[in-house]
Amino acid sequence: MTTTTGLPVILTGQALQSLRESGYSLPAALGEVIDNSIEANANTIRIRLEEGTNARGKKHVHRIAFSDDGGGMEADVLQHYPQIGHSSRYMRTDTIGKFGVGAKLAALNYGTRLDVWSRTKAEQPWLHVYFDLNEALETEKDGGEIRIAEPDVTDIPEGLEGLLPADGGTLVVWSNVDRLEHGMRAENFNTLRVEVEKELSRIFRVFINDGINIEVNGKSLLPHDPLMLMSDTWAEKVLTEYYTTGDGKNKPWKPERLDFAAKTILQEELKVGGHTAMLTVTLYPASVIRKRGLGDDKLATAVRVPENLGAISFMRHDREISYTNVPRIFSRAVQDPDRFIGIEVSFSPELDEYFGVRNVKRGAEPHDELRSQIRNKLGGALETAHKLIQEYWGDVQRKTKEHDGEHIPLMNAVAEANRTMPKARAESNLQAEQVYDDLATDVLGARASAEERHTYIESRKDLPFVIESVDFPGKLFIDIQHVEGSVVIRINTRHPFYREVWEPLKAISESEIGLPHSKESIDTARRTIEAMSLMLIAYGKAESMHENPERQYGELRDHWGMFLSTMMGKVKDVL
Numbered sequence: 001m002t003t004t005t006g007l008p009v010i011l012t013g014q015a016l017q018s019l020r021e022s023g024y025s026l027p028a029a030l031g032e033v034i035d036n037s038i039e040a041n042a043n044t045i046r047i048r049l050e051e052g053t054n055a056r057g058k059k060h061v062h063r064i065a066f067s068d069d070g071g072g073m074e075a076d077v078l079q080h081y082p083q084i085g086h087s088s089r090y091m092r093t094d095t096i097g098k099f100g101v102g103a104k105l106a107a108l109n110y111g112t113r114l115d116v117w118s119r120t121k122a123e124q125p126w127l128h129v130y131f132d133l134n135e136a137l138e139t140e141k142d143g144g145e146i147r148i149a150e151p152d153v154t155d156i157p158e159g160l161e162g163l164l165p166a167d168g169g170t171l172v173v174w175s176n177v178d179r180l181e182h183g184m185r186a187e188n189f190n191t192l193r194v195e196v197e198k199e200l201s202r203i204f205r206v207f208i209n210d211g212i213n214i215e216v217n218g219k220s221l222l223p224h225d226p227l228m229l230m231s232d233t234w235a236e237k238v239l240t241e242y243y244t245t246g247d248g249k250n251k252p253w254k255p256e257r258l259d260f261a262a263k264t265i266l267q268e269e270l271k272v273g274g275h276t277a278m279l280t281v282t283l284y285p286a287s288v289i290r291k292r293g294l295g296d297d298k299l300a301t302a303v304r305v306p307e308n309l310g311a312i313s314f315m316r317h318d319r320e321i322s323y324t325n326v327p328r329i330f331s332r333a334v335q336d337p338d339r340f341i342g343i344e345v346s347f348s349p350e351l352d353e354y355f356g357v358r359n360v361k362r363g364a365e366p367h368d369e370l371r372s373q374i375r376n377k378l379g380g381a382l383e384t385a386h387k388l389i390q391e392y393w394g395d396v397q398r399k400t401k402e403h404d405g406e407h408i409p410l411m412n413a414v415a416e417a418n419r420t421m422p423k424a425r426a427e428s429n430l431q432a433e434q435v436y437d438d439l440a441t442d443v444l445g446a447r448a449s450a451e452e453r454h455t456y457i458e459s460r461k462d463l464p465f466v467i468e469s470v471d472f473p474g475k476l477f478i479d480i481q482h483v484e485g486s487v488v489i490r491i492n493t494r495h496p497f498y499r500e501v502w503e504p505l506k507a508i509s510e511s512e513i514g515l516p517h518s519k520e521s522i523d524t525a526r527r528t529i530e531a532m533s534l535m536l537i538a539y540g541k542a543e544s545m546h547e548n549p550e551r552q553y554g555e556l557r558d559h560w561g562m563f564l565s566t567m568m569g570k571v572k573d574v575l
Contacts, residue, residue: 014140016084016133022105026185026192027199029106033066033172034204034214035319036103040070040170044213046163049196051189054181059189061180064110066172069165072120075127075151081116082131082148103172108133111177117156118170126164126171128154134176197221198304201234206318209233224304226313226323227282227342228262235303236260239287242299253396255286262342263388266381270345270373272354277347279374281381283388284340291396292510293409295339308342310334314364315346316357322364329371331379335519337389341382345374390511397510407467408459410533418464424544426482435483436461442470442490461486465537469493469502477561480540482549487540495561496568505529 024032030047037045045068052062073081084104107114112133117126129151136146156164157173164171179185186192197216201208205223208214209230214221222234239260242248262282270277288303296306312329314322325334345366347355356365366374439460440453448456460466467489472479477497479490491498508525511517517525543549 014137016108016136019084019105020108020133022109024106024109025199026110026180027196027203029109030064030066030196030200031203031319032102032106034200037066037068037070037170038204038207038212038319040068040072042068042070042169042212044069044165044215046215047196047200048160048163048217049189049193050159054178059182060177061189061192062175062177064174064177065160065163067163067165067169069167069169072168072170073118073127074120078116078118078127078129078151079148081118081129082114104131107172107174110179111174113174113176115157115173115175116170117154118168120168122167124168125153126156127151132176193217198224202226202313202323203320205230205233205320206315225342226304226308226311227280227344228260228284228288229264229282229342231261233260235288238299238302243287248299251290252399253286253290258287259285260287261285265341265385266377268377270370270377272370272373273351275348275350277345277351277355277370279377280342280344280346281378281385282342283385284342286392289340289389289392292393295336300339305339309336309339311343313342313344314355315344316352316355316364317349318346321357326365326371329366329375329378330382331375333519335386337386338382340389341385343378394510407469407533410530410537411460411463411465411467414465414534414537415463418541421541422545424464424482424485424487424541425547426485426487426544426549427547428482428484428550430481430483432461432483432486435481435488439466439468439488439490442472443468465489465540467491467533467537467540469498475562475565476558477564478536478539478557480543480549480553480557482544485544487537487544489536489540491536492561496565500568502529502532 034045034047046066048065049061050063050065051059054060054062082104084101104114113130114132115128115130117128119126129148131148139146156171157175160171160173180192182188182192186195193216197219200214200216201221201224204212204214204221205225208221208223209225209232222232222237223230224234228235239258243254243258248254262284264280264282266279266281268279270279284305288300288305290299294300300306310325310330311323312326313320345355345364349357354367354370356367436457437453440448440456444452444456463486465487469491471493472490473494474492475495476492477495478492481488491502493499493503505525505528508517508522509529511522543553546552
């Protein structure tokens with residue numbers, strides 16, 4: 001029975017205007033269109049972001065175009081493209097999309113007009129269909145019904161002809177884009193483009209790795225794999241350049257054999273709802289782990305290590321739908337070494353309900369039973385990975401000390417801090433060349449090669465402070481030399497203070513988090529070592545403010561070291 005009484009359930013135009021607030025990030029929105037191209041069997045997918053100036057004189061992305069060489073759409077299918085809720089794959093569990101809302105909401109999230117051209121064969125004309133939100137609002141305001149017109153033959157917009165495939169395929173254009181003003185979504189156009197490249201290369205990594213070409217403004221994307229199991233990836237490109245022609249070419253932590261593939265720590269099935277998901281945990285290769293303290297440097301950032309800290313990649317039907325931290329999924333707090341551990345959970349659409357997949361394929365949060373399985377299996381894998389990281393860092397630390405000495409990171413940091421501090425006034429008759437040559441012998445040993453000695457001296461001779469832990473006889477705790485505006489400090493590893501305090505603290509600072517040392521105790525030990533080093537450097541700095549520090553303070557140093565040794569021998573365990 002049909003009735004015309006009552007009110008419409010939805011005010012279509014206003015509802016669509018509200019749906020503009022879907023909360024898509026730009027990469028996630030673009031991904032919805034890419035999904036359709038992949039489902040249409042496209043081999044090449046091109047995206048073009050176009051920059052312009054808006055009415056307020058601000059730079060912004062004003063148009064976004066997509067093209068693919070997939071199968072294209074016949075007229076009856078094309079007319080449904082802008083229709084929210086329609087999908088030829090509606091609620092299927094063997095495809096990427098199934099709800100019929102993603103690409104439409106994504107377009108409205110950023111612009112007010114959606115145009116689509118498509119054809120199935122080269123000899124056919126390009127048929128066109130569109131939806132314009134502003135037109136729709138006017139139609140509704142005038143009492144009309146919002147409808148999608150039948151496809152017709154319409155010219156391709158100027159400047160986009162070059163995107164069209166030679167045979168069949170589809171061109172999608174978002175125009176009247178009003179939400180990508182520079183300074184809001186990103187600092188500038190280049191920053192926005194790079195962010196898009198970075199995210200899409202991870203979201204669609206399986207397809208790119210398997211040969212699907214995805215381009216952004218003419219640049220083909222390399223896959224970015226958080227597990228670091230794929231080859232020919234973005235990370236492999238960055239690491240190859242770093243170790244062959246870049247800063248890592250002669251670093252002491254350069255692996256003897258360059259390997260860019262991670263080690264698989266765990267790969268186990270998760271059984272839920274009569275279906276199977278797969279949990280994979282990997283440990284990044286030595287070329288990425290390098291040494292302690294380099295998890296946020298320039299290379300780590302380029303390889304995208306910091307963003308991996310505690311993140312889990314959820315892969316639905318080979319397409320990533322979430323890459324983020326998940327509450328209560330780890331059995332303990334996220335720790336710094338976790339950034340070197342890749343975690344992926346892959347599943348089929350049959351498990352959407354268990355993974356909390358929403359209708360726009362953004363985000364995943366496993367339900368209780370599934371969360372418990374992941375949490376239980378992750379515990380042992382993370383413990384194994386952490387142990388391997390700490391062992392490797394220990395090996396590298398020993399190797400680095402042989403090459404660089406114990407304190408080089410601190411020396412470099414203090415050199416920067418000293419830039420704005422008062423400059424030294426000390427005068428000395430010491431010859432700089434002899435001072436650094438003797439120091440190289442103390443640190444590297446008499447058998448070090450000429451090349452090793454040269455590298456060591458070159459790395460220190462221009463530093464305002466040089467501090468080294470070396471073995472020398474006597475009761476001195478520290479020996480200080482002032483030469484050409486620099487302060488050279490030797491810490492005596494034979495002194496009771498070093499053996500009983502410094503060395504045990506250093507051992508704790510280099511240990512693995514867990515039994516017997518907590519993260520807090522390890523952090524405290526590291527900061528204590530750092531603070532004691534700074535205290536000695538500050539003392540050396542204070543000496544350097546006198547014109548003749550050796551005559552003024554030399555005897556004071558001798559007495560201080562001797563009395564400290566005596567007191568430590570006589571006073572113990574009284575607190």
